[in-house]
Amino acid sequence: MFSQAEENYIKTIYTLQNGTKTVINTNLIAYKINTKASSVTDMIKKLSVKELLTYKKYQGVQLTERGEKIALKVIRKHRLWEYFLVKKLNYSWDEVHDIAEQLEHIKSDTLIDKLESYLQFPKFDPHGDPIPDRDGKIILTKTVNLLNLKVGQKGTLDSLKDSSDVFLKYLNKKQLALRDRIKVIDIEPFDNSIHIETKTHQLVISKKVAENLNIKI
Amino acid sequence: MFSQAEENYIKTIYTLQNGTKTVINTNLIAYKINTKASSVTDMIKKLSVKELLTYKKYQGVQLTERGEKIALKVIRKHRLWEYFLVKKLNYSWDEVHDIAEQLEHIKSDTLIDKLESYLQFPKFDPHGDPIPDRDGKIILTKTVNLLNLKVGQKGTLDSLKDSSDVFLKYLNKKQLALRDRIKVIDIEPFDNSIHIETKTHQLVISKKVAENLNIKI
DNA sequence: AAATATATTTAGACTTATCTAAAACTAAAT
DNA sequence: ATTTAGTTTTAGATAAGTCTAAATATATTT
Ligand SMILES: [Mn+2]
Ligand SMILES: [Mn+2]
Ligand SMILES: [Mn+2]
Ligand SMILES: [Mn+2]
Numbered sequence: 001m002f003s004q005a006e007e008n009y010i011k012t013i014y015t016l017q018n019g020t021k022t023v024i025n026t027n028l029i030a031y032k033i034n035t036k037a038s039s040v041t042d043m044i045k046k047l048s049v050k051e052l053l054t055y056k057k058y059q060g061v062q063l064t065e066r067g068e069k070i071a072l073k074v075i076r077k078h079r080l081w082e083y084f085l086v087k088k089l090n091y092s093w094d095e096v097h098d099i100a101e102q103l104e105h106i107k108s109d110t111l112i113d114k115l116e117s118y119l120q121f122p123k124f125d126p127h128g129d130p131i132p133d134r135d136g137k138i139i140l141t142k143t144v145n146l147l148n149l150k151v152g153q154k155g156t157l158d159s160l161k162d163s164s165d166v167f168l169k170y171l172n173k174k175q176l177a178l179r180d181r182i183k184v185i186d187i188e189p190f191d192n193s194i195h196i197e198t199k200t201h202q203l204v205i206s207k208k209v210a211e212n213l214n215i216k217i
Numbered sequence: 218m219f220s221q222a223e224e225n226y227i228k229t230i231y232t233l234q235n236g237t238k239t240v241i242n243t244n245l246i247a248y249k250i251n252t253k254a255s256s257v258t259d260m261i262k263k264l265s266v267k268e269l270l271t272y273k274k275y276q277g278v279q280l281t282e283r284g285e286k287i288a289l290k291v292i293r294k295h296r297l298w299e300y301f302l303v304k305k306l307n308y309s310w311d312e313v314h315d316i317a318e319q320l321e322h323i324k325s326d327t328l329i330d331k332l333e334s335y336l337q338f339p340k341f342d343p344h345g346d347p348i349p350d351r352d353g354k355i356i357l358t359k360t361v362n363l364l365n366l367k368v369g370q371k372g373t374l375d376s377l378k379d380s381s382d383v384f385l386k387y388l389n390k391k392q393l394a395l396r397d398r399i400k401v402i403d404i405e406p407f408d409n410s411i412h413i414e415t416k417t418h419q420l421v422i423s424k425k426v427a428e429n430l431n432i433k434i
Numbered sequence: 435a436a437a438t439a440t441a442t443t444t445a446g447a448c449t450t451a452t453c454t455a456a457a458a459c460t461a462a463a464t
Numbered sequence: 465a466t467t468t469a470g471t472t473t474t475a476g477a478t479a480a481g482t483c484t485a486a487a488t489a490t491a492t493t494t
Contacts (some may be wrong), residue, residue: 005481026442039482041443046480058442058489089331099325106319114306222451243472256452258473263450275459275472 004105007074008033009043010052011104013063014071019140023060072136077112078104079125079132084115086126093126094168127168128159128178128214143214146182146194147207154183155215162212174203182215221322224291225250226260227269228321230280231288236357240277289353294329295321296342296349301332303343310343311385344385345376345395345431360431363399363411364424371400372432379429391420399432 002010012032016024026044030037048055052067063071081103085096113134116122123139124130130139143158157180160167171177176198185202186195192207205213219227229249233241243261247254265272269284280288298320302313330351333339340356341347347356360375374397377384388394393415402419403412409424422430 003480027440035481036483037442038444038484042481085328089328089335091327091331095327099323099328102323102325103320106316108316108319110308110312111302111306111316114308118306220450244470252451253453254472255454255474259451 001107002070005043006047006050006052007070007105009040009047010063010067010071011074011078013053013061014068014075017063021062023062025060029061069136072132072138074104076132076134076136077106079129080112080115080119080122082125082127083119083122083131087119087122092172094165094172096126097163097165124159127163128157129163141216143216146184146196146205146210146213146215147192149184149194149215149217151184151187153217154181155217156181157213158216159214160212161214167209167212170209174205175201176213182213218324219287222260223264223267223269224287224322226257226264227280227284227288228291228295230270230278231285231292234280238279240279242277246278286353289349289355291321293349293351293353294323296346297329297332297336297339299342299344300336300339300348304336304339309389311382311389313343314380314382341376344380345374346380358433360433363401363413363422363427363430363432364409366401366432366434368401368404370434371398372434373398374430375433376431377429378431384426384429387426391422392418393430399430 009029012029013024016022016028016032026037026040029044030040033040044053044055044061047053047067048061051064052070053061053063055061078100081100082093082096085091085099086093091099116131116134122131130141132138141158144155145161146155149155157176157178159178160171176182180198183197184194185197188194188204192210193204194207194210195204196202226246229246230241233239233245233249243254243257246261247257250257261270261272261278264270264284265278268281269287270278270280272278295317298317299313302308302316303310308316333348333351339348347358349355358375361372362378363372366372374393374395376395377388393399397415400414401411402414405411405421409427410421411424411427412419412421
């Protein structure tokens with residue numbers, strides 16, 4: 001079994017690798033995990049000994065197969081718990097992340113499978129992110145970020161690049177939700193802000209917002 | 218906020234005090250928490266500084282009001298999660314304790330109240346133990362242990378003194394469940410074993426079993 | 435190619451929670 | 465009232481995970 005700290009490092013590195021085999025450097029991990037580079041070095045040495053990642057001094061790290069398996073298990077737990085919190089306990093999507101950060105570390109061979117079955121095998125979490133199945137298989141949806149759409153083009157809001165509660169609250173306020181059909185009305189060349197239209201209303205979003213919206217065409 | 222270790226000590230001491238103001242000694246805590254007396258001494262010093270208990274060297278400890286409040290919160294969480302696991306995830310009552318030991322430490326101001334509401338405010342956990350409300354109030358049911366019943370007397374199995382999975386599995390095997398109506402048929406003077414009758418069958422239980430069964434008359 | 439800036443690692447320290455072994459205290463027995 | 469037994473505390477060590485500050489390696493400029 002792995003400690004919470006170990007699981008968090010593995011999960012963070014997996015997320016940073018983002019499905020690819022990119023080498024991840026110490027500072028980036030430190031930033032994401034909100035700790036110091038020296039702590040990261042200590043931990044990746046440990047994880048390297050446990051063969052969850054490969055590590056060459058000064059050269060960054062890469063998860064092994066084993067490491068990816070662990071990461072996917074933790075992510076599976078995180079997302080299933082988020083789904084539970086929203087669907088069963090009536091939390092809103094911007095309130096569940098921190099609780100799921102804790103619940104994802106509960107150790108049990110059966111718990112998460114029973115939870116999944118109770119929730120009727122959801123495929124996506126409240127933020128549109130796919131939930132890995134018990135074998136670690138994951139549904140990859142092809143999306144582009146909203147910045148790539150041309151004027152007149154339409155697409156569906158599928159998921160988010162940034163799921164921080166600040167951003168989620170912004171989306172609440174602007175009445176943008178997953179599965180919304182979005183049409184690009186106009187693009188402002190000066191600051192790349194985008195005028196969009198949904199079924200119910202129109203609004204202007206900044207470049208920064210647009211690049212956090214993953215669109216399925 | 219308190220660490221998991223701190224919460225476990227407080228909860229254990231509360232359970233040992235058993236509603237009274239008994240002074241609890243170091244060795245007993247060590248035994249219950251499966252650690253060494255020296256570790257207990259270290260921890261109770263810490264908890265004493267935090268004013269969760271009063272402690273005089275060599276004289277044992279007693280929870281303060283504050284300490285009891287904390288204990289009741291942890292117990293509330295433990296029992297609500299156990300109820301969730303049995304009622305929603307279809308665990309059996311002998312499988313839930315270890316998972317609840319972990320879940321009881323999840324930190325959130327809202328989670329447990331939402332869970333309670335979702336579960337429709339259960340008053341007892343799967344082992345018949347009362348669930349404290351958000352203010353720490355607890356329903357005390359007056360019971361006696363089965364040893365105290367005389368031949369011919371009847372009562373209802375209300376809760377258990379020992380809820381270890383070994384004992385719970387014994388009860389499963391013997392088809393004894395909470396709320397069962399039990400009648401004492403005969404008491405064997407030699408070893409205090411008791412011949413009992415339920416709605417469905419008769420059986421003989423040992424003294425050790427009998428004293429773990431809390432009966433409501 | 436050297437100098438400078440940036441990134442990473444090492445060294446040493448700290449905190450929490452634990453342990454063993456020894457010392458100090460209390461309770462029980464003679 | 466001593467001795468003995470049992471309990472509790474202290475002293476010192478260890479492991480996990482973190483930190484700061486210094487040392488070292490790599491990358492970027494000049
Ligand atoms: Mn999340
Ligand atoms: Mn999510
Ligand atoms: Mn329990
Ligand atoms: Mn219980």
